[in-house]
Amino acid sequence: MKKLTSKEMPIGGVIDEKASSLEYKTGAWKSYKPIRDKKKCINCLLCAVYCPENCIKVKEGKVQDADLSYCKGCGICATECPVKAIEMKKLEECDL
Amino acid sequence: MKIEMTGAQAVSYSMMQINPEVVSAFPITPQTDVIKEYAQYVKDGKVTSEFILTESEHSALSVLVGASSAGVRAMTTTSSAGLAYMFEILGIASGQRLPIVMNVVNRALSGPINIHCDHSDSMACRDSGWIQLYSENAQEAYDQTILGLKLAEKMNIPVMVMQDGFICSHCFQNMEVLKDTEVKKFVGTFKPEYSLFDFKKSVTFGPLELTDSYFETKKQLSLAMDEVPKEYNKISEEYYKLTKRKYAPVEDYKAKDADYVIVALNSVCGLVKDCVDELRIKGIKAGLLKIRMFRPFPYNAIIKPLANAKWITVLDRSESFGANAPVYSEILSTMKAKDKIVTSSIYGLGGREIMKEHIMEIFDDMIKPKGKNLRFINSK
Numbered sequence: 001m002k003k004l005t006s007k008e009m010p011i012g013g014v015i016d017e018k019a020s021s022l023e024y025k026t027g028a029w030k031s032y033k034p035i036r037d038k039k040k041c042i043n044c045l046l047c048a049v050y051c052p053e054n055c056i057k058v059k060e061g062k063v064q065d066a067d068l069s070y071c072k073g074c075g076i077c078a079t080e081c082p083v084k085a086i087e088m089k090k091l092e093e094c095d096l
Numbered sequence: 097m098k099i100e101m102t103g104a105q106a107v108s109y110s111m112m113q114i115n116p117e118v119v120s121a122f123p124i125t126p127q128t129d130v131i132k133e134y135a136q137y138v139k140d141g142k143v144t145s146e147f148i149l150t151e152s153e154h155s156a157l158s159v160l161v162g163a164s165s166a167g168v169r170a171m172t173t174t175s176s177a178g179l180a181y182m183f184e185i186l187g188i189a190s191g192q193r194l195p196i197v198m199n200v201v202n203r204a205l206s207g208p209i210n211i212h213c214d215h216s217d218s219m220a221c222r223d224s225g226w227i228q229l230y231s232e233n234a235q236e237a238y239d240q241t242i243l244g245l246k247l248a249e250k251m252n253i254p255v256m257v258m259q260d261g262f263i264c265s266h267c268f269q270n271m272e273v274l275k276d277t278e279v280k281k282f283v284g285t286f287k288p289e290y291s292l293f294d295f296k297k298s299v300t301f302g303p304l305e306l307t308d309s310y311f312e313t314k315k316q317l318s319l320a321m322d323e324v325p326k327e328y329n330k331i332s333e334e335y336y337k338l339t340k341r342k343y344a345p346v347e348d349y350k351a352k353d354a355d356y357v358i359v360a361l362n363s364v365c366g367l368v369k370d371c372v373d374e375l376r377i378k379g380i381k382a383g384l385l386k387i388r389m390f391r392p393f394p395y396n397a398i399i400k401p402l403a404n405a406k407w408i409t410v411l412d413r414s415e416s417f418g419a420n421a422p423v424y425s426e427i428l429s430t431m432k433a434k435d436k437i438v439t440s441s442i443y444g445l446g447g448r449e450i451m452k453e454h455i456m457e458i459f460d461d462m463i464k465p466k467g468k469n470l471r472f473i474n475s476k
Binding site for chain 1: 191192193194252289290297298299300301302303305308309312313315316319320
């Protein structure tokens with residue numbers, strides 16, 4: 001995301017471009033990362049429904065690999081998963 | 097046109113002439129008369145404002161944040177606890193650079209609960225990013241509301257116009273008002289750069305700004321504040337052509353050549369002027385420097401009028417407990433560097449009377465110092 005100076009920024013914090021929040025990758029905030037065990041997953045899609053950031057994509061009724069650009073690591077997906085297929089793993093323990 | 101009005105009626109009259117699209121308020125003594133009068137204008141069809149009485153001042157100012165973001169003129173009025181209750185939204189209005197105009201009728205903050213005048217309410221908000229204009233009388237409160245609106249819209253900074261509760265707000269005074277058409281022409285139409293109703297240029301108001309941009313937004317406001325005295329002078333020049341009434345961030349009342357100067361703001365200035373006149377007849381060079389603009393503080397404007405002073409006493413009608421009082425603090429920081437004697441006197445807290453004898457006592461002590469303790473005036 002481009003950093004603007006005080007002279008370049010619109011006054012009063014106004015954002016004068018559309019959909020600029022897409023550039024704000026909130027995924028950088030997380031300290032836990034969700035790891036899905038594809039063998040355990042039953043494709044009930046509850047994780048996709050509950051994810052507050054809409055990170056989990058669904059294609060033809062199947063859970064796809066999540067786009068974690070906006071995943072803050074809240075762990076709601078892991079909590080809601082009925083078969084415990086999602087594990088929240090400390091970021092430093094993950095292969096990035 | 098000459099007219100007799102109270103300070104409260106005067107500012108309500110100026111609001112009526114401006115006819116802002118939205119007025120939102122909650123009644124509180126002694127501001128009540130402002131909003132009561134305005135309600136009458138609404139009822140009589142003299143204004144077309146959307147008049148929204150909210151359940152609290154916090155909501156009243158929130159309504160105006162919405163209205164101003166939507167690109168229309170928005171005004172309110174309050175006092176004391178009402179202003180304190182608005183505190184959170186004050187920063188939002190200035191942070192989002194919304195040109196809201198508010199009439200503050202100064203009243204002491206609780207507790208103990210008290211309805212009378214002092215400046216603890218508006219002084220507590222001096223760092224909220226609003227322009228603060230103080231008025232000696234009804235005339236100034238009327239004029240500065242109209243001036244203030246234009247200033248707010250020019251700078252995109254909200255403006256507070258102060259007047260003393262009861263002393264100014266409830267006393268009838270002779271004053272002059274402009275014609276409605278003159279006011280309308282002077283303030284013109286409001287054309288905001290951004291507006292929620294501008295569908296061709298859709299924008300986001302009030303987003304989250306964290307470590308990477310909040311500082312820059314506040315820096316913008318700070319730099320804009322630096323330009324305010326200059327803009328105030330430009331607008332007052334235009335206003336002078338219309339009214340022949342001259343406004344400047346400070347009023348030099350016989351201060352320039354004075355040996356003994358009192359610095360003050362709001363209604364007490366009338367009393368000090370009387371005392372100055374009396375001392376001048378006796379051949380004593382006394383003077384008054386009246387502060388109209390307290391935020392931003394016009395540091396450059398006070399240096400010349402105070403250049404000859406041997407002794408400066410600053411009157412404050414509010415305390416900064418355990419520290420220098422608000423007005424004193426500004427004068428001291430500027431004039432101490434110039435090797436002036438600057439002393440502080442607190443007066444009138446909670447509406448305590450301030451009479452001629454008290455002002456004379458302050459002048460006497462500057463003229464022939466007797467080592468009196470004048471930190472608190474007329475206090476037992």
